[in-house]
Amino acid sequence: MTAEAVAGPPTIAIAMGDPAGIGAELLAALLAAPDLRNAARFIVFGDKRILDAGAEVAGVDPAVAVAAVDAEFAPAVGRPLLVDLGHLGPDEVTPRTATLAGGRFATENFRHALRHAAAGKADAVFFTPFNKAAMRFAYPGYDDEIRFVRDAIGFDGPASEFNILENLWNARVTSHIPLSGVSAAITEERIVRALALCDRAMRAAGFATPRIAVAGLNPHAGDGGNFGREEIDVIAPAVARAKTEGFAAEGPFPSDTVFLRARNGDFDAVLTMYHDQGQIAMKLMGFDRGVTLIGGFPFPICTPAHGTAYEIAGQGIANPGASRAALSLAIRMARDAVKRSAAAA
Incomplete structure (x- = not known):
């Protein structure tokens, strides 16, 4: 039986x-x-x-x-x-x-x-x-x-909250906080913890090995430090650490294009740094x-x-x-x- x-x-x-x-x-x-x-x-x-x-x-x-x-x-x-x-x-x-x-x-x-x-x-x-x-x-x-x-x-x-559109997931590091507080709230520990939680939730939903893209915080993912250093000092080290812990994570990627890649099948999920960074993209793709x-x-x-x-x-x-x-x-x-x-x- x-x-x-x-x-x-x-x-x-x-x-x-x-x-x-x-x-x-x-x-x-x-x-x-x-x-x-x-x-x-x-x-x-x-x-x-x-x-x-x-x-x-x-x-x-x-x-x-x-x-x-x-x-x-x-x-x-x-x-x-x-x-x-x-x-x-x-x-x-x-x-x-x-x-x-x-x-x-x-x-x-x-x-x-x-x-x-x-x-x-x-x-x-x-x-x-x-x-x-x-x-x-x-x-x-x-x-x-x-x-x-x-x-x-x-x-x-x-x-954490996850936004889902068919087989595409959006996770986030920070959620209901003012935009002015996002940068200070982004730490390597929080990013790795968010990746781990996303991986666990997606496995519970049937994904064997969730492929998670990590979005940058700044325009063009910081453009090599020209538009901010969060990607260099915090986000990239977090992604590298997550990989050593067994998570299929990649990034950081510019947030204005990463959802296009995910929608086209390159990734199963996108981890964004703040609430609307992912919400806008997901709701535009399928609000109903x-x-x-x-x-x-x-x-x-x-x-x-x-x-x-x-x-x-x-x-x-x-x-x-x-x-x-x-x-x-x-x-x-x-x-x-x-x-x-x-x-x-």
Whole structure:
């Protein structure tokens, strides 16, 4: 009997995101898709009234089973289970607006999903888009999802966001910090650590030996020191060290051309020095298909790379492509992890 047969399909914990955007309509469409609902067990944390409103906008019937938060529940393949927290009604939502109520809704759902996975009851987490302003209203210490996940499950190991477009990945050394602080934050140790985390996450997603290009910081990768010395003093030594540690890393390369090479198949991933250096390139190549993976935690956490799209919420025109890709990645990574665990048992 195969490891997959022994383990069975994975379980995905799903958190409903900001209620004022397109998240509920996207989630309803995903839950109604036969291929997705038959590929895994889904347990959704949220409010059925919000999901029903989203289903009406999307014109679908997600046909979920419903359980109370204090009940015994177990999701089944083909029938998503909604744990109805009953904490927000549609009349309490201010459409297309970041609010404290919306932030509380999203943070509570996310916390439940994370702790469910941390307790070993789910193999991955997926969430529909959050609004960062609303999250800060509800959780003043909120910097980004990584900080929230650390606090929710008590994890202090290395973690990072990865942007993914089909088989092309983008990792980064620094993330949500001011651009004025990037140069000082780039160190050899941080670059090597980012490369190691990227390699580990990509192997968990099925890459045998991830080929990672490292972008420079300055124009033309510093042009031999004419436009800055970070490439010479920090980035190149980090790449050399990473190679000695067994990583398939190359660079530093000028950031204005490295994504062209990666898109053409020379590399599987690009490690950039700061947030928008990679985000702009990835979103230009496939905004409606991009995925964000929060890697480094004991389980994968996936979401579409786009935001709450307040400007089109409630119109029934939201494109589910990125959300479908994110949920599919969560299923695939969870399934592979379940197989590995079953084979090792």
